[in-house]
Amino acid sequence: MPHIISRNHQNAWRSLLIAQSWAIRQIEFQLRKANEISFDVYEVLQTLEDSEGGKLRMSDLADRILFSRSGLTRMIDRLEELGYVVREPSPDDRRGWYAVVTPKGKEVRHRACDIVQTTLQAIWEKSLSDEEAVALVPVMESVTKLARDYEPIRG
């Protein structure tokens, strides 16, 4: 096991890097063009909607979408002002707060969802057969899993 990672891994990594950040740009471009929420906001709202009761502790949310703590605080500030989210104190830990999606938040997420899906579909299904997608999931999940267990980076 040499100290240098294999050419294959390197190539995979670089392609991944480019492919994905391009895809994100593409999605953001389409969302802006359609005057919808940004991709970051979309991720926040979707993560909340996916959770029990549409709510999540601030830190949990930050960890899930890999936002810095301070970044999330301000993001939630903005979303609260827009009425997409409310803060709710945690009953059993007075330090803690939940972010909770509002109906309005769900609505804007839902509207944006169409665009995100369409764009993703255009990119993804042009590049990736269904079998390939299936093959990709466990690979990426093992990295994601690593992420959950690893020493956390706080902000």
Place this chain on the structure above:
Amino acid sequence: MPHIISRNHQNAWRSLLIAQSWAIRQIEFQLRKANEISFDVYEVLQTLEDSEGGKLRMSDLADRILFSRSGLTRMIDRLEELGYVVREPSPDDRRGWYAVVTPKGKEVRHRACDIVQTTLQAIWEKSLSDEEAVALVPVMESVTKLARDYEPIRG
């Protein structure tokens, strides 16, 4: 072909998103800890080093690493100030400039390389067999290829 992308594609996408941005964070954390250049800078210098003569037109560089035009201008400003890069006018197009890596730029890139590789190795090879990496390359490259052909997004 339904308007909704398949569950598999969606899962692959989400895992990818998390896995990768986590990996990048990890690398940035290690680089900062070791007092080396940031990951963005690393990408710029590496891309230049990989190119003919260690130089690239500003726009080409921006397209390659998916930076906005204005972002790249300022990035190169900083790197020039640090002595990692110089600007060189294009001989055949008076609008154009090359960014050129200096020896000093190569040196700091090389120093950072160790950390990037080690970190990547720790993440990547733990999650991905060599065969899987091989399988991943063409998939991601087809997305990257899409990116090159597609209507560009300028900044």
Place this chain on the structure above:
DNA sequence: ACGAGACAGTTGCATTTGGAAGGAGTACGC
């Protein structure tokens, strides 16, 4: 040879970011 339009790169501005420091609350050993 001229003008409309595309393109390269930069700059201005408002917004957003990340990290470190801070205030308040909790956990736990003793």
Place this chain on the structure above:
DNA sequence: GCGTACTCCTTCCAAATGCAACTGTCTCGT
């Protein structure tokens, strides 16, 4: 119970970001 160490979230600051507007240059049709 009390002190220390840790955690949750926010605030502060300097730095970075994106978009849109701008200057100068090239291209191409006529």
